[in-house]
Amino acid sequence: MAKHSIQVNVNGTIHEAAVESRLLLVHFLRENLRLTGTHIGCDTSHCGACTVILDGAPVKSCTVLAVQADRCEVRTVEGLEQNGALHAVQDGFWEKHGLQCGYCTPGMMMTACALLEHNKDPSELEIREAISGNLCRCTGYVNIVKAIQHAAEKLR
Amino acid sequence: MIPPVFDYHCPETLGEAVALLSKYRDDAKVMSGGQSLLPLLKLRLASPAHVIDISRIKRLVYLREDGGMLEIGGCTPESALETSELIRSRYPILHDTTRVIADPLVRNRATVGGNLAHGDPANDHPASMIALGAEVVATGPHGERVIPARQFFRGLFTTALAPDEILSEIRVPMPSGRSGGAYVKLERKVGDFATAAAAAQVTLGADGKVEQVGVALTNLGPVPIQVTAAETYLTGRAPGEQAIAEAARLAAEAADPSADRRGSVEYKREMARVHAARALKLAVQRAGGH
Numbered sequence: 215m216a217k218h219s220i221q222v223n224v225n226g227t228i229h230e231a232a233v234e235s236r237l238l239l240v241h242f243l244r245e246n247l248r249l250t251g252t253h254i255g256c257d258t259s260h261c262g263a264c265t266v267i268l269d270g271a272p273v274k275s276c277t278v279l280a281v282q283a284d285r286c287e288v289r290t291v292e293g294l295e296q297n298g299a300l301h302a303v304q305d306g307f308w309e310k311h312g313l314q315c316g317y318c319t320p321g322m323m324m325t326a327c328a329l330l331e332h333n334k335d336p337s338e339l340e341i342r343e344a345i346s347g348n349l350c351r352c353t354g355y356v357n358i359v360k361a362i363q364h365a366a367e368k369l370r
Numbered sequence: 371m372i373p374p375v376f377d378y379h380c381p382e383t384l385g386e387a388v389a390l391l392s393k394y395r396d397d398a399k400v401m402s403g404g405q406s407l408l409p410l411l412k413l414r415l416a417s418p419a420h421v422i423d424i425s426r427i428k429r430l431v432y433l434r435e436d437g438g439m440l441e442i443g444g445c446t447p448e449s450a451l452e453t454s455e456l457i458r459s460r461y462p463i464l465h466d467t468t469r470v471i472a473d474p475l476v477r478n479r480a481t482v483g484g485n486l487a488h489g490d491p492a493n494d495h496p497a498s499m500i501a502l503g504a505e506v507v508a509t510g511p512h513g514e515r516v517i518p519a520r521q522f523f524r525g526l527f528t529t530a531l532a533p534d535e536i537l538s539e540i541r542v543p544m545p546s547g548r549s550g551g552a553y554v555k556l557e558r559k560v561g562d563f564a565t566a567a568a569a570a571q572v573t574l575g576a577d578g579k580v581e582q583v584g585v586a587l588t589n590l591g592p593v594p595i596q597v598t599a600a601e602t603y604l605t606g607r608a609p610g611e612q613a614i615a616e617a618a619r620l621a622a623e624a625a626d627p628s629a630d631r632r633g634s635v636e637y638k639r640e641m642a643r644v645h646a647a648r649a650l651k652l653a654v655q656r657a658g659g660h
Binding site for chain 2: 216218234235236237238241257258259260262265271272273274277278279281282284325343344346347348
């Protein structure tokens, strides 16, 4: 079983690795690159805790192979903060208490980021639809929606 | 969960993909978006020796109208249908369908071709493609073959594709005159498979009577079910409330559900009736009827 050489741009840094074909993207990020901000929740593509942005689109990294990210650009929660300043979405979750236990938060924030890159002024319904693949069992989503609205306003 | 060991192939052209598939045949699985196959691998419900990833074949990603047909490339992601103005305005049944498949994150990877070729009776596109009278193009080592969607689904996870064929395109007849379609799904929560779902595509004549109609059901039997009895009954009739109620009753009769955590046989059969009626009513409305 041959290993595959891959080259993945993660948060602006190019990583080269030889990986087994069956290695999942989430394991590559967490175990090979030690970027443990991306969480593994259900591991069956239901919960969205593992959401990362792959070539501009939010995806569940437990249901993508690492080899499929070869020559692609991946953004994870670790890439949100820039030079010590929180991203508007992080600021929104902080200001509006968009989390309790925090388990879903990295995935939730990556989905929110991708939404706001395509839609500067989403309605509440559009926000709720966008995060419908990200499960939160603490907040009831109310403060998450407020956090994303806060970020949208800050980014405009 | 970690998938079993397999050899990964990443062809860049359809020809290369078909050559690999001809070589490995039943030892290989074709992966398009991977949103059904990867969970199956993780759960050890499949353990192919070879996975042929066709997601890098950019020439299989397109949506266009040509020669009286809407042509959808086999690897076109669901999200492309969801955001397409062409689909929204001219093929509302496909817009309805794509929006209830899994969730937005999954739809960024999941493909229309994969949704059909997987042969899962719980998948949503099969019923809408059957109602639309669509065809799929199978590409194999000896060229292309066109298979009507109505003859494509042979059994649980079994399709008319030969072991060396790849679903390369879906062709949907362009709607003519007063046409409308709808897909209505009952799901316990976002991302769930249908408890029951129904697809309807209707064309009305100048007299307001049904000229052509397709009706199909999702997850109500071992294969997606085309409700020919309802189609025959409705053809030539004015699609009023009573006619729709009778067609929906015929749809419930055609359903062949099994009991599971989503409900009993009786409940699902009743939901088949309710959702067939809703889909037909909405399709007729969209076709400009009442």
